[in-house]
Amino acid sequence: MxxxxxxxxxxxxxxxxxxxxxxxxxxxxxxxxxxxxxxxxxxxxxxxxxxxxxxxxxxxxxxxxxxxxxxxxxxxxxxxxxxxxxxxxxxxPSLEEARAIFRVRRGLERMVLEELMSRLEPSHFAKLRAHVTSEEKAKRHAEPESIRLSGEFHLLLAQFTGNELLIRFVSEVVSRGSLILALYGRPHSSECAVNEHLALIEALEHGDLTEAARLMDEHLVAVATRGLLDTDxxxxxxxxxxxxxxxxxxxx
Amino acid sequence: MxxxxxxxxxxxxxxxxxxxxxxxxxxxxxxxxxxxxxxxxxxxxxxxxxxxxxxxxxxxxxxxxxxxxxxxxxxxxxxxxxxxxxxxxxxxPSLEEARAIFRVRRGLERMVLEELMSRLEPSHFAKLRAHVTSEEKAKRHAEPESIRLSGEFHLLLAQFTGNELLIRFVSEVVSRGSLILALYGRPHSSECAVNEHLALIEALEHGDLTEAARLMDEHLVAVATRGLLDTDxxxxxxxxxxxxxxxxxxxx
DNA sequence: CAGATCAAAACTGTATACATTAATTTTAAG
DNA sequence: CTTAAAATTAATGTATACAGTTTTGATCTG
The missing domain is CATH 1.10.10.10 (Winged helix-like DNA-binding domain superfamily/Winged helix DNA-binding domain)
Known part of the structure; x- marks a missing residue:
C-alpha cells in the first residue's frame, strides 16, 4: 500500500x-x-x-x-x-431500505408508463426489442453486465418519456436497485427478467396501459423478491x- | 460592484x-x-x-x-x-419543464398517500393542523414565507411515511415547485392553498384514500395552473x- | 494474552495558488 | 459611428498545502 x-x-x-x-x-x-x-x-x-x-x-x-x-x-x-x-x-442498504426503494421504484415506473402512452412510436419498440436482444446475449456471459443491462431497459423506457426529472429519478432507483441486487441477490436472479421485459413490450404495443402496468408491477415485485434472501x-x-x-x- | x-x-x-x-x-x-x-x-x-x-x-x-x-x-x-x-x-425552468416537474410531483404525492394509509396516528394529524395554522398566520405577512410553508406541508406528509427516498424526492419536487411559482406565479397565488390543505387532512382522518388522492391531485393541479400565466x-x-x-x- | 493508552499514519475539511477558459472592455479598422 | 479584433479582467478547473480528526498499531499493564 x-x-x-x-x-x-x-x-x-x-x-x-x-x-x-x-x-x-x-x-x-x-x-x-x-x-x-x-x-x-x-x-x-x-x-x-x-x-x-x-x-x-x-x-x-x-x-x-x-x-x-x-x-x-x-x-x-x-x-x-x-x-x-x-x-x-x-x-x-438494509433490507428495510431496499424494500422502501423498490416501493418508490414501482410508483415511478408506473408514472413512466402513464407518460409513455400515446407517445410511443415504432422506432421506440424497435429499440426496446434490440435492447432485450442484447440482454439475452449477455445473459450467458457476465452476471454484472446482465444486471446492468436489465436496469438499462427500464432507463430506456424512462428516456422515451422525455421527462428529464422522471428520467433522473428512475435512473437513481435503477442504480440503487442494481446495488441492492448486488448485495442481496442470488446469482442468476436476472435470468427470467428478459421474458418479463418482452411481455411488457407486447402489452405496450397493444396500447394496453393497465396490462402493462400490471406486468411492470409484477416484474418489479419479482425482481425485488427474487433476491432478498441470500446474503452472500x-x-x-x-x-x-x-x-x-x-x-x-x-x-x- | x-x-x-x-x-x-x-x-x-x-x-x-x-x-x-x-x-x-x-x-x-x-x-x-x-x-x-x-x-x-x-x-x-x-x-x-x-x-x-x-x-x-x-x-x-x-x-x-x-x-x-x-x-x-x-x-x-x-x-x-x-x-x-x-x-x-x-x-x-421553462413552462414545459415546469409542467413535467409537476406531473412527477403528482405521482410522488400519490405515493405518499398510499404509504401513509394505515400509518397515520393522532399525533400526525395534530402536527398537520398545527402547520396549517402557521400557514394561515403567515398568509397575511410575507409572500415568500407563505410559499415556503405551503411546500413544507407536503414535505411533512412525506416525512410521516418514513421512506427516506420518497422524502428526498418529494423534497426536491417541492423545492423546485417553489422555484417555479416564484418564476411564474402571480402574487397571492398560495392563498387558497390553505383550505385545500385542510380538506386533505380531513379526508385522511376519515381514512378515505381515494378522496384524499383526488383532493391532492386537484390541489396540485390548482397550484400548478394557478400560477402559469403572469411572467412578472x-x-x-x-x-x-x-x-x-x-x-x-x-x-x- | 486481553484490554487500555498513546503516538504515528491515514484521511477529511478547508484555503490557496495557478492554469485555462469565458466575459468584458479597449482599441483599431472600415 | 459601427464593428471586429485584441487585450484585460473575471471565473472556473484542478492541484496542493496544512490543520484537525479518525484509524491504526504498538506498547504497556493487569
Whole structure:
C-alpha cells in the first residue's frame, strides 16, 4: 500500500508539455463520477467498500479535489454514504431500505408508463426489442453486465418519456436497485427478467396501459423478491486493482 | 460592484485568533448548501441569478472550495444549472419543464398517500393542523414565507411515511415547485392553498384514500395552473446584499 | 494474552495558488 | 459611428498545502 504522492505520474504527467488534457480537461470530475458509478452498479465495488479520496484519486490520476466532487454527487444520489470526518463508503442498504426503494421504484415506473402512452412510436419498440436482444446475449456471459443491462431497459423506457426529472429519478432507483441486487441477490436472479421485459413490450404495443402496468408491477415485485434472501456478500479486493479497469474512459 | 479579493474581511477575519470555527467546523459546505437552498426557495435569489463561486464565498466567509461543493449538490437536485466552464445560475425552468416537474410531483404525492394509509396516528394529524395554522398566520405577512410553508406541508406528509427516498424526492419536487411559482406565479397565488390543505387532512382522518388522492391531485393541479400565466419576473438586486440575510445560521 | 493508552499514519475539511477558459472592455479598422 | 479584433479582467478547473480528526498499531499493564 505504498501510494506516495509521487506516483500520480501514470496518467497526467510526463516531461512533454502537451500531456494534461487526457479528456479535453474540464471533465475530470464528470469522468470520475461516471466511472465510480458504473463500478458500483456493476458490482466491481461491493457495498461497504471504502473510498478514500486520494486512493481513488491516484487510481484515476487526478487530485482529491476532483474525487471529492464526484463523491459529493454519489452521496447525493445515495450510492455512497459518508459521515462527517469519515471515509466515504459504497452504500450498503438494509433490507428495510431496499424494500422502501423498490416501493418508490414501482410508483415511478408506473408514472413512466402513464407518460409513455400515446407517445410511443415504432422506432421506440424497435429499440426496446434490440435492447432485450442484447440482454439475452449477455445473459450467458457476465452476471454484472446482465444486471446492468436489465436496469438499462427500464432507463430506456424512462428516456422515451422525455421527462428529464422522471428520467433522473428512475435512473437513481435503477442504480440503487442494481446495488441492492448486488448485495442481496442470488446469482442468476436476472435470468427470467428478459421474458418479463418482452411481455411488457407486447402489452405496450397493444396500447394496453393497465396490462402493462400490471406486468411492470409484477416484474418489479419479482425482481425485488427474487433476491432478498441470500446474503452472500462479496469478498474483499484491492481498490486500486478494481478501479484500474475503469480508468481509460475511451479515447486515446 | 467593487468586490476585490481583499474584502472577504467582512465575515471571517479579524485580529483575534479564535475566529475560524463559526459552526464547529466540518459543516461549512452543509451550511452554505442549506442557506443557498433556502434563499432560492424563498425567492431571495431569483431564477437566472448568477452564482460566482468567490462572490458567494465571500458572502458566507468561506473559500470557493466550500461553495463549490454546495453548488455541486444544488446542481444535482436541479435548483441550479451550470454549463462546463461557466458560472452557475439559479435554475429558470421553462413552462414545459415546469409542467413535467409537476406531473412527477403528482405521482410522488400519490405515493405518499398510499404509504401513509394505515400509518397515520393522532399525533400526525395534530402536527398537520398545527402547520396549517402557521400557514394561515403567515398568509397575511410575507409572500415568500407563505410559499415556503405551503411546500413544507407536503414535505411533512412525506416525512410521516418514513421512506427516506420518497422524502428526498418529494423534497426536491417541492423545492423546485417553489422555484417555479416564484418564476411564474402571480402574487397571492398560495392563498387558497390553505383550505385545500385542510380538506386533505380531513379526508385522511376519515381514512378515505381515494378522496384524499383526488383532493391532492386537484390541489396540485390548482397550484400548478394557478400560477402559469403572469411572467412578472423579479428585478435585479445585489448578490451580496441578498445573501447577507442568510448568513448567521442560528447559533452565536 | 486481553484490554487500555498513546503516538504515528491515514484521511477529511478547508484555503490557496495557478492554469485555462469565458466575459468584458479597449482599441483599431472600415 | 459601427464593428471586429485584441487585450484585460473575471471565473472556473484542478492541484496542493496544512490543520484537525479518525484509524491504526504498538506498547504497556493487569
Amino acid at each position: 505504498i501510494r506516495r504522492k509521487t506516483d500520480h505520474t501514470d496518467i497526467a504527467e510526463g516531461p512533454g508539455p502537451k500531456r494534461k488534457r487526457a479528456s479535453r480537461a474540464g471533465n475530470l470530475a464528470e469522468h470520475v463520477y461516471t466511472s465510480l458509478r458504473r463500478a458500483i452498479i456493476e458490482q466491481a465495488l461491493a457495498p461497504g467498500t471504502k473510498l478514500p479520496e486520494d486512493s481513488v484519486g491516484t487510481s484515476f490520476g487526478v487530485s482529491r479535489t476532483v474525487v471529492r466532487s464526484a463523491i459529493v454527487r454519489l452521496v447525493a444520489e445515495g450510492l455512497v454514504v459518508q459521515q462527517p470526518n469519515m471515509r466515504a463508503t459504497v452504500a450498503s 456478500i462479496k469478498r474483499e479486493r484491492s481498490l486500486q486493482d478494481i478501479l484500474s479497469a475503469y480508468r481509460p474512459a475511451g479515447e486515446a | 467593487i468586490r476585490r479579493k481583499t474584502d472577504h474581511t467582512d465575515i471571517a477575519e479579524g485580529p483575534g485568533p479564535k475566529r475560524k470555527r463559526a459552526s464547529r467546523a466540518g459543516n461549512l459546505a452543509e451550511h452554505v448548501y442549506t442557506s443557498l437552498r433556502r434563499a432560492i426557495i424563498e425567492q431571495a435569489l431569483a431564477p437566472g441569478t448568477k452564482l460566482p463561486e468567490d462572490s458567494v464565498g465571500t458572502s458566507f466567509g468561506v473559500s470557493r472550495t466550500v461553495v463549490r461543493s454546495a453548488i455541486v449538490r444544488l446542481v444535482a437536485e436541479g435548483l441550479v444549472v451550470q454549463q462546463p466552464n461557466m458560472r452557475a445560475t439559479v435554475a429558470s 419576473i423579479k428585478r435585479e438586486r445585489s448578490l451580496q446584499d441578498i445573501l447577507s440575510a442568510y448568513r448567521p445560521a442560528g447559533e452565536a
